[in-house]
Amino acid sequence: MNQFPDFIEAKHGGATIWLERSLFGPAMMNSLANPDAIFAAPDCVMIKDQIKIRVARVRLPAAQFTAPVYVKRYNAFSWRYRIQSFFSRSGALRSLRGAAILRNAGVATASPLAAVEVRLWGMLASSFYLSKEIIAAKTADPYWLENLKTISGKVGLHRRRR
Secondary structure, eight states: OOSOTTEEEEEETTEEEEEEGGGOSHHHHHHHHSGGGGGGSTTOEEEEEOSSEEEEEEOOTTSSSOSOEEEEEEEOOSHHHHHHTTTSOOHHHHHHHHHHHHHHTTOOOOOEEEEEEEEETTEEEEEEEEEEOOTTOOOHHHHIIIIITTOOHHHHHHHHHO
């Protein structure tokens, strides 16, 4: 039974892909079969690049909409994490599940588009979560710099902590 009813689960190449039904098609499946290639796209803007997680904003030519997409890559960065992956969901599937929980509870969130897992011999190598951009929203860094950093004193300290 599919745990994400709005998504189609399919294997393509070495990846398992959960794709929003309206996007399902050969072009999108091919682009998600090698999700690392998305980060090499000329219009890719890197938002976060750390050992555990990479986040980028990019337009997907295979998608039928023009808004940018956020792609989050969860790296399988340690052997402990890889061994644990036999018994737990990937970061991408946890994100997809979290978005479904928020949507069902009526909480506004970015629309999930896809989750991708790449496993080798059953062990997680990497996973990817794709969601639509929320138009006119700010990511945390610009919000912090433009709205919170300029507030001084105790008021600023408390607002930043909150």
